[in-house]
Amino acid sequence: MREGSHEGTRIVVGMATCGIAAGARPVLNAFVEEIAKRNLQNVTVVQTGCIGMCQFEPIVEVIAPGKEKVTYGMMSPEKAVRVVTDHIVNGNPVAEFTVAKLMK
């Protein structure tokens, strides 16, 4: 379901026109595949619309329970795999992929 369970980690992928044109589909599929491969429970991948930072698409937000939301920009399937390994599994957000870093 779109809202999913709020207990687990949510991976939110921007799937508006801007996101799709920038390559959100392979990014989303990379997340789904990596999560399935690692058999991660309580991780859901959901979509959202345009959040107004189209120049940084594909944008992915990772919302882990009890943690601050991390917004990644200019994502690729390769970066998605890295986010799953470092952030979702090991709890270390990948600072270099964040929108905050890209804006500097």
Place this chain on the structure above:
Amino acid sequence: MRELSLNVLDIAQNSIVAGATLVELVVSEDTVNDRLTLVIADNGRGMTPEQLERVRDPFYTTRTTRKVGMGVPLFRMAAEMAGGELIIRSTVGEGTTVTATFGLKHIDRMPLGDMAGTVSTLIRLNPHLDFVYRHEVDGQSFELDTRILREVLDGVPLSEPDVMEWIDGNMAEGLLPLNRQA
């Protein structure tokens, strides 16, 4: 957009926002008449004639219906630059059908790209909705209908990794024998 299948994914989002419970995606390749036709049909809330008129305008978007923005104009442009056109039929309370035609061999026609990827993404993100994907090439066709799968699955969600793996495999296998040009 670099692939028409991405336009299809984008337009299908409008159907989902419009509250559709069934979205039909049809790809039809007709080599005799050199025509590629893409159809996205939904049973969502539909549009009024006034809304339909404004969908052509790339600057028509509001916060509440912001899925109406660049998506339709980009799809129209892709069709028109490849010797085709975009036609939208909509009835309030019944649904909307978007039909795009292209010259199959037209030099400016974008490749269809990963249509199975688009269908897979739509099912994964919206496991509670039903999708029909039909791909026809000169009379031969492949069809995936989640309503049929749902019956067989008897309560197991479509988004289950094993189910999605099967769906992806089924599409790959089913599309293989078609002599696809797009």
